[in-house]
Amino acid sequence: MHPLLHTVLAIGVVLGATLTACAYLIWLERRLAAWIQDRMGPNRVGKFGLLQPMADGLKFLLKEDVVPAHVDKALYFLAPSISMFTTFLAFSVVPFGPSSGNPKEEFQWVIAPRLDIGILFLFAAGSLAVYGVILGGWASNNKYSMLGALRSSAQVISYEIPLGLSLMGVILLTGSLNLEQVINHQTTSGLLGWHVWFQPLACLIFFMSALAESNRLPFDLPECEQELVGGYHTEYSAMKFAMFFLAEYTHVITVSFLVAILFFGGWHFPWIAEQASAYPGATFVKVLVLLVKVFGLILFIMLIRWTIPRYRYDQLMSLVWHGLIPLAAVNLVCVVVVKQFALSEAWLLPASLAMFVGAAIVSAQAAKRRVSRLLRRPAAVQAGG
Amino acid sequence: MPIQEHEIHWVEEPEIGFWEASVLPGIATGLRTTLRHLFREPSVTQEYPEVKPDLPANYRGVHRLNRDDQGRVKCVACFLCATACPANCIEIVAAEAPWPDRDKYPEKFVIDELRCIYCGMCEEACPVDAIELTSIYDLTGQSREGMLFDREKLLSVYDETVNSGKDPVRTRSGELGPASTLMEQKE
Numbered sequence: 100m101h102p103l104l105h106t107v108l109a110i111g112v113v114l115g116a117t118l119t120a121c122a123y124l125i126w127l128e129r130r131l132a133a134w135i136q137d138r139m140g141p142n143r144v145g146k147f148g149l150l151q152p153m154a155d156g157l158k159f160l161l162k163e164d165v166v167p168a169h170v171d172k173a174l175y176f177l178a179p180s181i182s183m184f185t186t187f188l189a190f191s192v193v194p195f196g197p198s199s200g201n202p203k204e205e206f207q208w209v210i211a212p213r214l215d216i217g218i219l220f221l222f223a224a225g226s227l228a229v230y231g232v233i234l235g236g237w238a239s240n241n242k243y244s245m246l247g248a249l250r251s252s253a254q255v256i257s258y259e260i261p262l263g264l265s266l267m268g269v270i271l272l273t274g275s276l277n278l279e280q281v282i283n284h285q286t287t288s289g290l291l292g293w294h295v296w297f298q299p300l301a302c303l304i305f306f307m308s309a310l311a312e313s314n315r316l317p318f319d320l321p322e323c324e325q326e327l328v329g330g331y332h333t334e335y336s337a338m339k340f341a342m343f344f345l346a347e348y349t350h351v352i353t354v355s356f357l358v359a360i361l362f363f364g365g366w367h368f369p370w371i372a373e374q375a376s377a378y379p380g381a382t383f384v385k386v387l388v389l390l391v392k393v394f395g396l397i398l399f400i401m402l403i404r405w406t407i408p409r410y411r412y413d414q415l416m417s418l419v420w421h422g423l424i425p426l427a428a429v430n431l432v433c434v435v436v437v438k439q440f441a442l443s444e445a446w447l448l449p450a451s452l453a454m455f456v457g458a459a460i461v462s463a464q465a466a467k468r469r470v471s472r473l474l475r476r477p478a479a480v481q482a483g484g
Numbered sequence: 485m486p487i488q489e490h491e492i493h494w495v496e497e498p499e500i501g502f503w504e505a506s507v508l509p510g511i512a513t514g515l516r517t518t519l520r521h522l523f524r525e526p527s528v529t530q531e532y533p534e535v536k537p538d539l540p541a542n543y544r545g546v547h548r549l550n551r552d553d554q555g556r557v558k559c560v561a562c563f564l565c566a567t568a569c570p571a572n573c574i575e576i577v578a579a580e581a582p583w584p585d586r587d588k589y590p591e592k593f594v595i596d597e598l599r600c601i602y603c604g605m606c607e608e609a610c611p612v613d614a615i616e617l618t619s620i621y622d623l624t625g626q627s628r629e630g631m632l633f634d635r636e637k638l639l640s641v642y643d644e645t646v647n648s649g650k651d652p653v654r655t656r657s658g659e660l661g662p663a664s665t666l667m668e669q670k671e
Binding site (some may be wrong): 131133134135138139143152303402403405406428455456458459460462463466 | 499500501502504506507511514515517518519521522525526527528529531565
């Protein structure tokens, strides 16, 4: 087969699968949310409400597409497209199956195989996503949209730093920016080869930053309904709103893929999906293992959504600037030290734990100081009481 | 009198210790709650059209006009319900009763179900227990005129509901009320 045909086929499969997955993940999230809140959730359209995504899609397509009178037309139409485009662009380097990197192999399980700047490309594409939000908020000519967009830009730009910094450790351990190489590096030494054992703190930081990047709770400040009506997409309706929504969900899927690939061994699972396993259908088992991991992470993200309340804006900013960025930097230094002095990589696990405990102690001290500063009683009362 | 200092109760913000500052234990506790609700706690939703609500016995729904033991309308057209009605939704036209045990009967008895506020005052006021509120709550109609329930319609509501088990005649069924005995004594 011509390589171009491969690519077109892969793009088609990825686009179709992602959009369908998005639709059904929305259904799943609504059901999960309902169960967690002791409700039923959508269960009317089809068996168990399984046709609900179709109904939703039809509704979005057939709804009147309201364009407010005072919007900046060009940017208003551009914003949702940018949101969609950038999140799907990020997918082009994500391997969704075992990719050997051998150019002679038939199907590569990734749209752009052997891309040596894979992670860099991801960040480049991912950070463009903020344009969708900002342009949407700006073009809407609405103060709530604008506020949401402003918050979002500050949030996304801030969280990009720990997102990248936390990955530097993994990149140093692997010695490559290529996502396929990252997986292959983990598969060589079994379950204990997964990066999560060497970089648990980086995994945590990356996961948190990724939640913030994809505007998920507890970091969904750009669109918090209680404060900003609908945030940056207040003025959007019908399919344009759906595009923002789908972009957000695709982002969640991308993030889950990345966490599974970077920290949880990608398609690797001991015994059933090893580097060497060559039984018939092994490739599909590997794809399945990766998808199961990704699904688990998505479920976890959904559970987190209904567990943690939304951060206040200053808490959000203080978390990233006072917490995640220093931690990610210190973590990077640890990896550098281990690499430079050729120490055993096993030292990274206790080092991560120590960093975590240290951060907790520091923040407990800081909280104590802050509380005593804020709650200083009036002197007269203290004397009398 | 201004608030005295000894009346002020100062509430301290709970101290954030190591455990709270490390965030993750808190998240784990929260996740446990979330998971408990996900798997353990049953849904409180009642799937309405399939599952009907279990209404209390004194539920105040659509009215009915009770029949006596001979199947005649129990009402003696005394106008007490119409007088008690705060919404003015009962219209009665009385006529000479064709039966010997009472003076009057309602030739016309119309309740505007749209105007009614379902307060149950008519039921309270009725001396012969002729008007009662049933547990029918899903009342619909095609037009405003259709929601004017006349005597026959109200009697048919009685026929519908009296044996359904949910709406037994709440007072002495069959007999006429105390007013009819007064009539007999007079004769």
